[in-house]
Amino acid sequence: MSTPHSRGDASPLIELVDITKTYSTGEMAVQVLKGISLKIHPGEFVAIMGQSGSGKSTLMNILGCLDRPTTGQYLFDGRDVSTFDRDMLALLRREAFGFVFQSYNLISMSTAVENVEVPAIYAGLGREARRDRAEELLSALGLSERMDHKPNQLSGGQQQRVSIARALVNGGQVILADEPTGALDSRSGEEVMRLLSDLASKGHTVILITHDRDVANNARRLVEIKDGQIVADGPTPRALAQTAPPPVAARTILVPEPGQDTGWTAKELLEAFRMARRALSANLYRTILTLLGIVIGVASVVTMLAVGNGSQQAMVERISAMGTNLLVIRPGAPGQRNANGVATLVPDDAAAIARVPNVVVAVPEFSGNMTVRAGNLDYQTQITATTPDVQAARAWDLASGTFFDQEALGQYAPVAVIGQTVANNLFPGQDPVGRYILLRNVPFQIVGVMAPKGANPGGQDQDDVVFVPLTTGSYRLFGRRDLRTITVLVDDLAVIDETQAMITSLLIARHQAEDFQIRNTASFIDTLSAMRETMTILLGSIAAISLLVGGIGVMNIMLVNVTERTREIGIRMATGARARHVMQQFLLEALLVSALGGVIGVVLGIGISLFLTLFKVDIQLTLPPMLLAFSCAFATGLIFGYTPARRAALLDPVVALAAD
Template sequence: MNEASPGAPRVDPAAAGAPLIELRDITKTYMRGDVATEVLHGISLDIHPGEFVAIMGASGSGKSTLMNLIGLLDRPTSGSYRFDGEEVSSLDADRRALLRREAFGFIFQQYNLLASATATENVEVPAIYAGVPHGARVQRAQEILTTLGLGERLNHRPSQLSGGQQQRVSIARALMNGGAVILADEPTGALDSKSGEEVMRLLHDLNAAGHTVLLITHDPAVAAQARRVIEIKDGHIVTDRGTTAPPPGAAAALQRRTEHRASAIPDTIEAGKMALRALRANLMRTLLTLLGIIIGVASVVAMLAIGDGAKQQVLSRITAMGTNLLLIRPGAPNVRMAGALTATLVPADADAIDDLPNVAVAVPEYPGQVTVRYQSRDYVTQADGTSQFFPQARDWPVASGTFFSDTDVKSYTPVIVLGQTVVRALYVDGTDPIGTFVLVNNVPFQVIGVMSAKGASPYGADQDDIVFTPITTGALRLFGQRYVRSITVQVEDVSRIDETQEAIRQLLIARHKSEDFQIRNMASILEAATETQNTLTILLGSIAAISLLVGGIGVMNVMLVSVTERTREIGIRMATGARRFNILLQFNTEALVVCAIGGLIGVVAGLGAAWAFAQLGRPVMFSAGPVILAFACAFATGLLFGYLPARKAANLDPVVALAAD
């Protein structure tokens, strides 16, 4: 108790007994860079068992900081804090968590309930970290909720409850382990007047039953309902009035704190259940993370069982590019060029080729690297100046919007079509790109379309990392070149592709007066790729071997994002008694669960793929070694790549985590 403060209550030491909470000369200083801000200035205060104390003050007065210090969510910069006769100001994080779990119950203004958990599951949380058996804690949680009038809402999630009902769930959670001291931070601030009155009535009932209640509020009317009111201003106690005489039930509340102590041995089964609940709450992200592990494990199993399966994968990708294409590039045949590519092809060459027999379309292209900006985000990608026939020639449809037209090409219209990778990089908030404007090398272009996903090329390049503009616009505004880098020719009859290739050759020689170009036949390229089967088998086998590493990095990234998104949840768990090891165990378990499930599915998928190839007459040899190796690698991946995000979560400061959005 601040003896120098006006209006201090008169206490009969014999009647009040030893203080439950003793603060002496408590200060709290926050550092913002090199600037130190002292929030609490030498607070001295005694709170006895069974008191109902309101700590009142305006926003920024330091009342919430004082509550965080009393509830062991934060540490004082200096001074002494004794709880039930024990010095606690210098306890380590785990011992502070243990004391929070045994002695304190928190009621927050915003309820701070776990969105994916039912009312019963939310109330259970403190008992989970106390090691209480599942059946016992469920029974107790339901009993408390029923006592508080929520017997018909036991299995409702927070989104299905009113504000007053959510606050009662928060109160039930505070009582789960006994809650000798109830810390209520603006408990009526987010409620209507009727719900607020119900919450205050519950706090009075708890106090009458012997619980020590500390109410943090800025409302004098709410504070007036306490038996003792402490007003704090600018980090100083300015008044302390009322009585500290404890009600008759105070001893019973303290006894409950002792009765409900339980084993602190971590329950890995419960960690697994919480992990599954958290993963289910973000199902799509979990599925995408699983996909990386599944692909990795399935690849290892399948590649080790099927010798040339990888070769068929690559050949199928080459085939998907189109075997009815001729690619024309500048530069004389069989001559190795140094420096920049020879400028010999022009758009007019494509127009002339387009008139030849058996030519479906001839598409000129001029690719180049550009920087695309949307709002404040920049992204370096490949721009391709081309004609309106590009989607037809490359069998690459538009997913949304439209491709530019012949009119756009002829009128130099500044329009652009984006690849999927560029959309993901620039429109991170999910905005529809169609109709928006982007800057390409500081030149404004309107987005009129988005290409469908194309995926990786046979050589591993991301084909979706590209944008398309009319070739005339690109030549004038972006590249400053009237030449083209290539012409893609689609033939109508593949059986006459060699004849058409020769006709194009003769046409260009006549136009250029020399053979300063090269023509590549995609059908011939496919034949050449078939001859490289052994090399490709080794290459894809290596890719399969490291795919689990890539999947592991994906798991780590997703878990790091999960930690960031669930910072407040981590703070809630710490406030209800979770030690650092509990948090570490939970998040590492989530990574292990993802990898274990992905590993099992991947093994089945890999064996299924190998079996399918065996049914087609491919030589396949099944053995337990690859299966065990692949699953063990998946499990180790979860353990290894889940540890860093889990450690980050475990090292969060409770008071900082609770303040997160």
């Protein structure tokens, strides 16, 4: 940092050497400033006067580091400003300059005290300290009763006093006042000029830009500019009338050094979050509209994935009801289309398979359709001759009674266990246990009723069945010993393929030929699960498109937001905001909208999913899809909010301030 200066110092605070400024539009170039050379010492009260179009406002923008000259040299406290990058210029504006504009340039959605605090935020002053400083300045300027009023609730004179307080909150060593009385009545104008004169007398360097000679005469030095050139430079009548210059306190001018910018900090992010929240609250209707796209997208993701996962789980449960770790062995060589008439499997094969490692049970089965009679009722159903192990293989419980045992199997007992569908058709509203049915005119006593099982993946009703002992069925009903299937229940599903290979080798050795087929239900389940996962991905993709559309909506709204708040961006830059500060605020606004939309969308998605359960829709709500949907919403805000935020951060301060 540089050393303190006083008005009596020989070295100037501001020195312009042959400054020019040319604006180019296509092939047309207009030179506004034509070789301006000017020195301003600390503590001076200088008026730069000129008519409209003379270049005085352009000169002020260059003096305030809002704009850069085309050619020439600008030295501030001995440092060449042309070597400063955007952020160093912002630091210089923050530390050294205070701006007072003709149109006040207050942030419309902020109160008077919040407007005054803005430069102190970018200076890193604590929340309580800057609030105390802002209130102190406003009270000193007679606005103690108006601190919580927004600009549209203040008169022109009051707004200008707020802008003066803002210019002083960081010290305001150099006050740049651009037509400060231009929009005021004569009384308010006199009050403002009195304030500026008081600041000059206290050691502030005041540079007044005006077209009014009466206003300019309040200064002690008058620089007249015409057609981009200085035509006069000397003391004002007021200065000439003074016998001696008023005493001026020494001022400390802070010039930034390279590397002074330390980068993003938690404190900065917290302040940016507060400003973003305030901005979103000020435009509540627009914020709600922006939220809708994100909410709908996230809710769609949560609901569709819940439906997809629920359907997949329901399918797996139905298959699991059959037994997921099963090997089903059928007669007939591999590739043979119809092996029903082929006699290759016998009960001894099942007994041999049961001794293979990792096999829990091997259940021989023979089945066929028959007419069952109970009293005067006839019913066509499937008769399955099997062993008691079928319960374990199919994971099927009893609703009432018992299942026939090995003793019944050995005695060729005429007993039966029926499914719920058979029970409902033959014994409606009655307990079938202990009653008799006729199968091929052979009476079978019902000893048990199976619990409801439902349909299998092929749509066949599993409850439409009658189980009888394998020996009884072979001898009394079907008249044959060969089997239709052998169902094998394995213990460790991880090695089911190895178990299948051992059974294949065993049967080939027994039959001296591969006259059988083995179906692995675990692979069948994997195939169905893969199909369901594909459908889930499809549903999730459709929902993701909704989220993408919501993200594009966020970007569009943020771009409009940047356009509408261009002047606010210029004000913040003029008061010390660096590119990253502007980036932080607008990016956090997008992230806040997306995060809030994500939370609401997740809650709404859960609500819709729970509502669908009332209509018997299979739903499975799990945490990962919710986190995925929220993360996607947050990422959407980050991705689609970046372009508008970057656009705002790269705006030229002087162009932004000139926006309507």
